Amino acid sequence: MDWDKLRIFHAVADAGSLTHAGDVLHLSQSAVSRQIRALEDSLDTTLFHRHARGLILTEQGELLFDATQSMTKRLDAASARIRDSEEEVFGNLRVTTTIGFGSIWLAPRLPKLYANYPDISLDLMLEERVLDLPMREADVAIRMKEPSQADLVRKRLMDIRMQLYATPQYLQTNGTPTSAHDLGNHRLICQQVGATQVSAGATLVRELMTYDIGRTLTVNNYFGVLQSVLSDLGIGVLPDYLQQDFPNLIRVLPGVQSNDVPVFLAFPEELRGSRRIEAFRDFVVDEVVAYRKAQQGAAAS
16 A cells, blocks of 8 residues: 555545645645545545535545554654654653643643753643543643553652642631531532542542532632632632642641542653653652652641
């Protein structure tokens, strides 16, 4: 099978248009069209349904597109490993983690990474959905549970707990609860129990809701919960890793917290030895060590 024709087919399938694919490939629409027809002839099948609004893959086209997607991801991985030199760290690195951890803990620490490796380009993908690392949807993941996928290198970074926080201004105005029963006099800010989140956080929210809390504000990620708490709207269920960067927040009801939530860093086995992966892993581990030391110092004082 002609590799060049497959490359053109993949671009057309991805763009859904001969014209757009031609722009990406720097080819004319007629040249792209000829290559697609030649590929269809060689396979003796139709790969696209042609409509006025664009091209739609046939069932046979979908099968071929799945294959070219896998090929493209494998080639990208090989290219990345080839570009990684023994001495330098550069190139694009796709990192996925949750919205809360990425925006509250990771992003504020990235200047240290860039200070050491100014030529690295980070693509930070913050979402609750677990991306498929073996299929190269991302290069590195930081997840709030141990990854279940095979062929991953994984490292447990730390444990976190969900706790209750509020601003001094909110507590001065509304009073400080002394027991969970007092939460009925406050607005609880949290994620909905059914939202994608760490299971320990959802369990804690369920427990709190048994105290007949009348006012709530639900947000679909912890960063939104944090912003709501900082706006003096109520008492929020938040991860304890925010304490160092938001020291003015006051922990409410110190005896109320979730079970431990493990935080793992993981990447595909095939990227073991990548200088970019190694640099990012070492940066995160160093920051976790500094975070733990600061936690211990605060606990001792």
